[in-house]
Amino acid sequence: MSSLLNVLVAVAVVALIAARQLKPQRVTADGHRWLVLPVILVVVALREPGLLDSRELSLSALLLGAELVVGLLMGAGWARTSRIWTERDGSVWSRGTKATAGVWVAGIALRLGLMGLGALIGVHQGSGALLLALAASVLVRRGMLVWWARAGRPSYGDGVAAAPWKDRV
Template sequence: MPGFANALLIIAAAGLLAIRQTKPQLITAARRWWPLPVVLAYCGLRGSGRGSHLIDVHHRYESIALLSVELLVGVAMVAAAWACTSHIRTEPDGSVRSRETKATAVMRGAGIASRLGLVGMALLIGIHQGTGALLLALAASLLVGAGSLELRGGALRPAPVLTAAVR
């Protein structure tokens, strides 16, 4: 996938997430929270062979270190903060809902700013990574954040009521 298409994919995913998370979201056991991160990771890894390199071949070790730091920042600042600062509540009907708070938005902004800082630092050093690295970091943060939120919400779900069968 060309860099421009990856950039459009990143903007579309960020817009979708921003719209979906400004209102309370139902957390159910059947909720599918993993497809978007899987698609983003696939696009990031697939595009790495066509000019959108994950690793700069001229700065191999520095590029691997940068990608690792970017993944750690994405997981720690964005994903973990998202799951820890989101408000989760149980409704009277037993359903569990989550909603982002202002602290969540601040942490997301800090995570994005730190990633942009890492990319800027890499460019100053001379490391050239494609958008595949950004897609992979975004996928990792979404996967860990949504999974953590699902685990937190699952702890609040009421236990299923088991009834004995009458013969």
């Protein structure tokens, strides 16, 4: 796949994720469906040649590592700023907040800064780094929300503490 196509895939995924964050969405801890999108992004990123610049391997690896750290931190910040609650029926829901949008803006600014730094020092960065960081963000955020949903920590939508889980008859 071309770099342009990878960037378009990343933009489409970001747009999809951002649009979904504007609406409440159910957090399900069932199965591993929440792993599908990050796995697809990783596969697409690793298939792209030039993930690391062969001329500047160590600097390229350092920038890739920084990109992944930013992705992990962005995913954690994204999860921490999401509102999460349990409805009376026991289902867990989440929705992004204004602070979540701030995390997105800060993460994108940091990524653009890393791209600019790479261009400044002459290190070519392929679009695979962007896709890997996006996969890390999605994986961390979703993993944290699923973990909190399983732990039973969310409150009810009206601020009442969540009732302990009970067996269904």
